[in-house]
Amino acid sequence: MRLNIFQKRPGITHEGAPARELTAAQKLRRSVLSCLLWENEFYEDGQSIADRILALACDVTPEMVAALAIEAREQMKLRHAPLMLLCALIKAGGPLVAPTIERVIQRADELTELVALYWRNGKRPLSKQMKLGLARAFAKFDAYALAKYDRDGPVRLRDVLFLSHAKPKDEAQALVWKQLAERTLASPDTWEVALSGGAGKAETFTRLLAERKLGYLALLRNLRNMDQAGVEESMVTEAILARRGAERVLxxxxxxxxxxxxxxERWLDEALMETVLEQPVFAGRTIVLVDVSPSMNVPLSARSDLTRMVAAATLGAIIPGDLRVFSFSNEVVEVPARRGMGGVDAILRSQPYNGTLLGKAMTKINAIPHDRLIVITDEQSQDPVPDPVAAKAYMINVASNRNGVGYGRWTHIDGFSENVLGYIREHESFFQKNGDFVNVERV
Incomplete structure (x- = not known):
């Protein structure tokens, strides 16, 4: 008998439960689609995750990298992780580079962010395809967008303009670009510019709301400022309920x-519930199981007090249809199946945040009659996780950890955008039309 031989060890979660062996494509998806780039998570630091994304992107096809970058930006509403994938795609080269850059870049500051990421280890020449993609993306932005994101930094928008050799489509665009290069663009009419210029908060926000010039994310982030400044309540609530630009908000x-x-909160709850009302309900009885273990209770970013647990609970509180809702940590606790803010609070307060016994939770859930199971988690279990008994079983992963348990008989989905629920509808609709339902990894 030979002892001096390599023995491949099965993967395990960070908590010690057996994990599924994954392909490079599966590893890349789970690393990217819930990733706020460079931000530390409970088990892994942001640098390690970023390094893994780049390494894995070299192990899959350029077609897969391009498609994932687009999905991460358009469906999962991420900004920086898609840019990191673009860097890997640029390194691989080929005709996919330019059109993918053009499609992924949706804000003017992403032009400079991409070049800064590409130069993170030192300046180097831009490839022809990268220049072409940047030039095409540059042409998408008007004077307002360019002025809004023309910020001081190692890479400025004028640098990208010169590096990409972008060609204006007409004289009007040529004039805008000339003003950008000369730094003579008119200051954008934003709340930041107005307040820095000495305008009062109440005056500024009242005017921008009346003129519909305040983006939806800016609206949500400035509600406290508006409240403290005494902006008329009806104007604020009307803007919340109008949800103009809400399609980009997680x-x-x-x-x-x-x-x-x-x-x-009353009006925010109503606006949040629109994400439920816009979609058809799920047929049959759905069980939702939300992870409230300690690893979920860390900030999404260094500047945020929101956690992945909040992101998971919010998803759990906007699922339409006939529901039973449970949380799991050391115990499995049934939660009132409320929608919106009430549902989020019920999940977050359901039990102490102790262990990560997903296997124990699954044993209990499998004994309850249901048509569909949706588990929202970072997939880090202490105990082995049994297969689901429901044919329609989904594991929604909201973290970027290296290994996970939600494969095999699970339909595995990565991301904390509401679009993960849209994928479930598409998945079930496809198999309803085409025959037997099977669980698949979304690759």
């Missing part, structure tokens, strides 16, 4: 706004 942002400005 669900947990409503919870953050309600915490900052409790006065407006």
């Amino acid at each position: 669900p947990f942002r409503y919870v953050a706004a309600a915490r900052a400005a409790p006065r407006f």
